[in-house]
Amino acid sequence: MHPVVETQGLTKRFGPHLALDGIDLSIAAGEIFGYLGPNGAGKTTTIRILAGLLQPSAGRAAVLGLDVVRQRDLMQARLGYLPGNFVGYDDLSGEQYLRYLANLRGGVEWHVVVTMAKRLDLDLGRRIGVLSHGNRQKVGIVQALMHHPELVILDEPTTGLDPIIQREFLGLLADVRDAGGTVFLSSHILSEVEAVADRVGIIRDGRLVVVESVERLKHRAVRRMDLTFVGAPPLEVLSSVAGVREVTSSGSTAHLAVEGSTAKLLAVAAPHGIEQIVTHEPDLEEIFLAYYERTDRLA
Amino acid sequence: MTAYVFTKTLRDQRRALIAWSIGVTALVVVEGALWPSVRDMPNLDEFLAGYPDALKEAFNLAAMTTGTGFLNAELYTLVLPILFLVFGISRGARLVAGEEESGTLEVVLVTPVSTTRLLLEKAAGLLTALCLLGAVAGVSTLIASALFSMGVSPAGAAVGALSMMLLGLEYGFLALAVGAMTGRRSLAVGVPSVAAVAAYVLYVGGLMVDSLSGWLAWSPFHQALSEGPIASGLPFRYAWMVLAAVVVVAVAAPVFARRDIRAT
Numbered sequence: 160m161h162p163v164v165e166t167q168g169l170t171k172r173f174g175p176h177l178a179l180d181g182i183d184l185s186i187a188a189g190e191i192f193g194y195l196g197p198n199g200a201g202k203t204t205t206i207r208i209l210a211g212l213l214q215p216s217a218g219r220a221a222v223l224g225l226d227v228v229r230q231r232d233l234m235q236a237r238l239g240y241l242p243g244n245f246v247g248y249d250d251l252s253g254e255q256y257l258r259y260l261a262n263l264r265g266g267v268e269w270h271v272v273v274t275m276a277k278r279l280d281l282d283l284g285r286r287i288g289v290l291s292h293g294n295r296q297k298v299g300i301v302q303a304l305m306h307h308p309e310l311v312i313l314d315e316p317t318t319g320l321d322p323i324i325q326r327e328f329l330g331l332l333a334d335v336r337d338a339g340g341t342v343f344l345s346s347h348i349l350s351e352v353e354a355v356a357d358r359v360g361i362i363r364d365g366r367l368v369v370v371e372s373v374e375r376l377k378h379r380a381v382r383r384m385d386l387t388f389v390g391a392p393p394l395e396v397l398s399s400v401a402g403v404r405e406v407t408s409s410g411s412t413a414h415l416a417v418e419g420s421t422a423k424l425l426a427v428a429a430p431h432g433i434e435q436i437v438t439h440e441p442d443l444e445e446i447f448l449a450y451y452e453r454t455d456r457l458a
Numbered sequence: 459m460t461a462y463v464f465t466k467t468l469r470d471q472r473r474a475l476i477a478w479s480i481g482v483t484a485l486v487v488v489e490g491a492l493w494p495s496v497r498d499m500p501n502l503d504e505f506l507a508g509y510p511d512a513l514k515e516a517f518n519l520a521a522m523t524t525g526t527g528f529l530n531a532e533l534y535t536l537v538l539p540i541l542f543l544v545f546g547i548s549r550g551a552r553l554v555a556g557e558e559e560s561g562t563l564e565v566v567l568v569t570p571v572s573t574t575r576l577l578l579e580k581a582a583g584l585l586t587a588l589c590l591l592g593a594v595a596g597v598s599t600l601i602a603s604a605l606f607s608m609g610v611s612p613a614g615a616a617v618g619a620l621s622m623m624l625l626g627l628e629y630g631f632l633a634l635a636v637g638a639m640t641g642r643r644s645l646a647v648g649v650p651s652v653a654a655v656a657a658y659v660l661y662v663g664g665l666m667v668d669s670l671s672g673w674l675a676w677s678p679f680h681q682a683l684s685e686g687p688i689a690s691g692l693p694f695r696y697a698w699m700v701l702a703a704v705v706v707v708a709v710a711a712p713v714f715a716r717r718d719i720r721a722t
């Protein structure tokens with residue numbers, strides 16, 4: 160089977176400025192892929208090439224096995240796309256606008272639109288021109304998903320959404336994946352993507368720095384733990400275990416920062432009589448920033 | 459009324475079209491109302507004889523003694539052409555370049571609708587709007603003629619209106635085409651405006667300066683306005699304006715298909 164998204168040496172120049180420098184990417188069906196990077200890294204540029212709106216300067220890109228330049232319209236028919244700066248027609252109501260796009264696409268079941276609008280708490284009867292920023296964004300989300308596309312590409316989709324709607328939106332993306340669809344979404348905030356993505360790619364200065372599953376990233380992440388012992392915490396023993404980065408204590412509790420697996424640490428600590436273990440979710444943000452810094456040092 | 463790009467385009471024109479129709483009708487009828495007093499001027503011929511030859515030719519002043527000639531000179535050689543040009547260029551520039559700059563084009567292009575089909579449907583929308591405005595000009599001319607006994611024939615009014623519509627079409631399509639090729643509204647307005655002024659200068663210059671007269675036939679204003687435009691027969695020259703309009707859109711389509719769409 161074809162990868163749903165595949166790029167080889169994808170390069171984009173804007174005049175002398177190199178915005179994308181040889182991106183090689185492969186995303187399989189049924190995956191939610193988070194595309195991360197700081198401002199100006201090249202996320203939007205990649206996405207607009209995949210959507211058929213920009214021509215690559217070099218390299219190639221295929222979406223659903225279709226070349227994004229030569230088979231653009233076939234590809235676009237099977238794609239859902241939310242631009243980073245979504246703009247609808249101000250003089251149309253949400254319903255008029257979505258019916259227009261549904262007609263251009265064909266094959267949209269209207270009840271899907273109504274259900275999705277209800278889920279996102281979007282009033283389809285109001286003119287887009289009078290909607291708040293977040294509500295306009297909801298119109299954009301509905302148009303990207305309403306035709307059950309095989310691939311949905313979303314450029315920073317959660318801008319302007321309140322936390323409750325954000326959760327609802329992430330639920331919609333999970334539904335797409337559960338139905339066999341593929342999601343490609345960009346963000347510069349890791350925690351937003353972490354919750355829903357299977358894999359993330361980190362781009363910086365037009366180059367893909369790393370592509371990794373969220374699980375693996377988490378595994379590598381620094382995990383904070385609190386171990387409460389029956390007696391005084393054996394600090395010396397704990398700090399000698401491989402992977403332990405930091406040890407402090409308060410009373411009978413030891414606070415640790417551990418990289419990678421915690422199994423070995425627990426094995427060593429157990430004979431000393433553990434009363435309670437509290438593990439904190441690993442902070443991917445730290446890894447994320449580490450990748451940025453690493454490329455900084457290389458540059 | 460928003461099932462296709464074409465119907466959406468028409469829908470977007472409806473307010474402008476109503477306003478412009480009212481304006482054109484009012485202009486034609488008010489101009490017509492002046493006719494009885496002009497006709498009854500005792501020394502109109504002498505008065506006209508004092509004008510420079512080129513002016514007489516450009517505005518066909520010799521024919522001012524008939525209702526048809528009066529409308530040709532007073533409306534159909536300058537004021538109405540300018541109105542149709544402004545309508546065509548401003549509307550044409552909005553269709554692709556305007557939508558691209560505002561950002562609404564982005565999502566519409568990521569559908570099975572190709573850039574070429576979008577361009578053609580928008581062109582068809584502009585053509586329809588110009589036909590309607592042309593029909594308004596023709597009908598209001600006939601109404602004015604009937605009210606003030608100007609003696610304009612229906613065929614004459616139709617040819618005159620067609621010539622206005624074709625002027626608007628040629629430069630409107632140029633605006634659409636430049637917008638589709640560049641995505642910039644300023645260029646989509648600027649290029650056809652400059653082209654129209656140049657063509658008008660060539661037209662008037664060709665009438666005054668002998669060395670330019672050979673080039674006269676190239677000016678769309680010559681094609682549209684000479685011998686009328688309210689005249690009895692349908693001049694073959696009009697075909698050149700249709701051809702030019704078709705060519706600019708045909709040239710724009712492959713460029714539009716291959717260029718980067720500007721992000722907002």
Ligand SMILES: Nc1ncnc2c1ncn2[C@@H]1O[C@H](COP(=O)(O)OP(=O)(O)OP(=O)(O)O)[C@@H](O)[C@H]1O
Nearest residue numbers: 173176178196197198199200201202203204205347
């Ligand atoms: N049309 C253009 N002309 C010139 N340079 C451009 C153009 N579009 C993008 N760039 C440049 O290409 C680089 C990548 O931009 P891009 O919009 O892809 O970044 P991004 O990762 O989406 O950033 P953000 O998080 O701010 O949205 C930037 O340096 C930007 O200035």
Ligand SMILES: [Mg+2]
Nearest residue numbers: 202203243314
């Ligand atoms: Mg961006």
